[in-house]
Amino acid sequence: MTFSTPLGETPVDPDSYFEAIDDNRYKPTPHAGGAWHQDEQHFSPLGGLVVHAIERHRAAARDDGLVLARLSYDILGRLALDECEIEMETVRPGRTIELVEAVVRIAGRPVVRARAWFLARLDTSAVAGGQDERLTAPESLAPWPMSELWPGGYIASLDVRPVTPPRPGRTTAWITTPLTLVAGVPVSQLAAYLTLVDTANGIAVRQPPTEWMFPNVDLTVHLHRQPRGAWTGLDTTVTFGPSGQGLTSTVLYDVDGPVGQAQQMLTVRPMPGV
Template sequence: MTTGAATRESYYERTGGHRYKPTAHAGGAWNTDEQHFSPLAGLVVHAIDGHLARRPEPLALARISYDILGRIALDECEITVETVRPGRTIELLEATVVIGGRPVVRARAWLLATLDSSAVADSPHDRLPAPEELGVWAMDDEWDGGYVSSIEVRRTPPTRRGRTAAWVSSPVALVAGEPSSALASYVALVDTANGIAVQQDPTAWMFPNLDLTIHLHRQPRGPWTGLDTTVTFGPSGQGLTSSVLHDADGPVGHAEQILTVRPVT
């Protein structure tokens, strides 16, 4: 794969002011004619970054929650962003992803003003081993799709089902010919969590997530997204993927994904 600035491949190509066409690299793990949600989540943050570029005073994204409303076809999408609750120090945005005239994702993002709280900064979570200390895991041996084939994963050997830690990176640009923020590129890899610590063989059981909620206590930096992940299956068709999020400097926040667990038929 070519990674030079002039020919770098991408997950999306902009086709209009708010419209984007996915490339084959955005192909899903459950169905290859659908989009994997991970790069689309990053694309939503990219659209939010564009919306916020007009603000005179920057705000930091502290939480973003995505609701997946239906099938996300590997087709052109339109993303609109509107301000729900304006404010100088606290603001709420809503982004909507539409494909074929139908909303497929709605996301809400809380933004906060930044101030110096370094004197009391602390987290009880231990740092992950550095990416170079872990072995490469060929995730595409277990999962299909263009997205999974596009990423590099370094994972701790699982000690039991549903529990592992991993680092994820990608040489693929988010949007062709456009710079993306460190946050958008970081978020574009978070949804990978549901596939790195599987509870059951995905050829026997399906467990797609219906949402993704990310809380951040610090703005992350790349190029690696760290996922300290636990996957729990309940007895009545629900599951939960929970991750402590890391970058090279340590923990940055948490991510949660609710799962619908059902046998493959």
């Protein structure tokens, strides 16, 4: 798919997080706005966009049936609410195991580096096992207006349904959004699911974000099963250490049960001026 609309001439799509400028460049809409600063992107939709770009890169090469099993992001710098370019490289090609790297650049500077391991899809249902309980169905739960706690276009775009009342450092919740990831472009169920995972660091805050900052510098996702459905389930625990570091740990769910885990390393610091 090729896009030729010049930057600045694409109208803002009110129902998406990004608009495609060409094959490798994307423009965020106000819905991608960050929670810490209004002129920054929230990382969550950008993380989903990276998955979309990786899948397009691999589809252009071949359809080999490999599935995404691990995805790690390192957030290298400020994510300005501006055009981004995604560069792709197959680091380790293979028929049963493959490693792909994506680098996101804003204003020519690398701001995110992501690596994705793809593994062979095989029938291992005879030996499948592990944690298998399901969360309460999201349709039976009441919405939680996260925008009362967090500002920004991204948070305002979410439908959040806590399984139990949120408490400091511990929350289990379902998240979905009516928005598409890229305007007018079909994206996979996996990319749509992973678009919401970085939200985990905002659903179980230990301290008020008006008094303390705790942004994550990375996100690592491991999947033992490919998720399905429109809801992303997050069973999240947040821990703050005594020397400025924190950890957000999440068991990931879809409507059929657990699908994997996510980890986020936090830099914890007092809000300037507080």
